[in-house]
Amino acid sequence: MSGVRVIAAAEPFPFAFDRAKTAVIVIDMQRDFVEPGGFGETLGNDVTRLQAIIPTVATLIAGARAAGVPVIHTRECHRPDLSDLPPAKRDRGNPRLRIGDAGPMGRILIAGEPGADIVPELYPLPGEVVIDKPGKGAFYATDLSDHLARMGVTTLIFAGVTTEVCVQTTMREANDRGFECLLAEDSTESYFPEFKAAAIAMIRAQGAIVGWTANTAAIVEALHG
Numbered sequence: 001m002s003g004v005r006v007i008a009a010a011e012p013f014p015f016a017f018d019r020a021k022t023a024v025i026v027i028d029m030q031r032d033f034v035e036p037g038g039f040g041e042t043l044g045n046d047v048t049r050l051q052a053i054i055p056t057v058a059t060l061i062a063g064a065r066a067a068g069v070p071v072i073h074t075r076e077c078h079r080p081d082l083s084d085l086p087p088a089k090r091d092r093g094n095p096r097l098r099i100g101d102a103g104p105m106g107r108i109l110i111a112g113e114p115g116a117d118i119v120p121e122l123y124p125l126p127g128e129v130v131i132d133k134p135g136k137g138a139f140y141a142t143d144l145s146d147h148l149a150r151m152g153v154t155t156l157i158f159a160g161v162t163t164e165v166c167v168q169t170t171m172r173e174a175n176d177r178g179f180e181c182l183l184a185e186d187s188t189e190s191y192f193p194e195f196k197a198a199a200i201a202m203i204r205a206q207g208a209i210v211g212w213t214a215n216t217a218a219i220v221e222a223l224h225g
């Protein structure tokens with residue numbers, strides 16, 4: 001279980017990590033972001049781009065589970081009474097439905113509603129940590145730090161949506177907290193391909209200023225190696 005692995009093909013240079021101190025964190029693979037009628041679509045986005053990565057994320061999750069590497073899941077969602085939803089977030093933009101409004105998958109981005117849950121293909125197993133978060137970053141107003149400390153995790157492998165919003169925010173938060181961060185390039189997606197490309201470039205620029213990136217197949221191979 002222990003032992004250092006190396007992903008030679010990682011960018012901007014090979015990524016070494018201890019499998020025993022690593023977790024995969026899957027950001028916000030919720031129906032509200034990837035299915036029609038959810039939050040993402042009400043913001044005016046084409047959600048089919050995000051649906052396309054589900055099989056690849058499933059491969060990453062399966063690889064982690066088979067290697068005994070913990071998988072952590074996050075969900076961006078709010079309390080039913082909206083007490084954790086600042087007006088600055090609710091009133092932003094001009095969506096067809098705002099957070100808390102009733103949509104075809106229940107109330108938009110509200111904990112416990114069908115739309116706020118994780119897509120069935122990537123559903124957490126019993127015992128896996130699931131973090132409900134009111135912000136874009138997964139550390140803000142959550143107990144994620146406590147879980148990672150308890151688990152002895154020092155390296156995080158990132159997947160999920162969207163690359164430049166919740167994934168990048170969480171990766172930056174993790175980087176500032178001292179975690180080694182690797183993004184699975186083909187297990188993340190954005191509504192805007194140019195934003196995904198830019199986020200990946202800025203994460204690994206300046207000698208991995210935020211972290212590394214690698215393909216899911218290379219990551220899974222290293223997890224098993």
Ligand code: TIU
Nearest residue numbers: 028076161162165166167
């Ligand atoms: N999870 C996440 O990225 N939340 C967003 O609102 N993303 C958008 O790109 N809108």
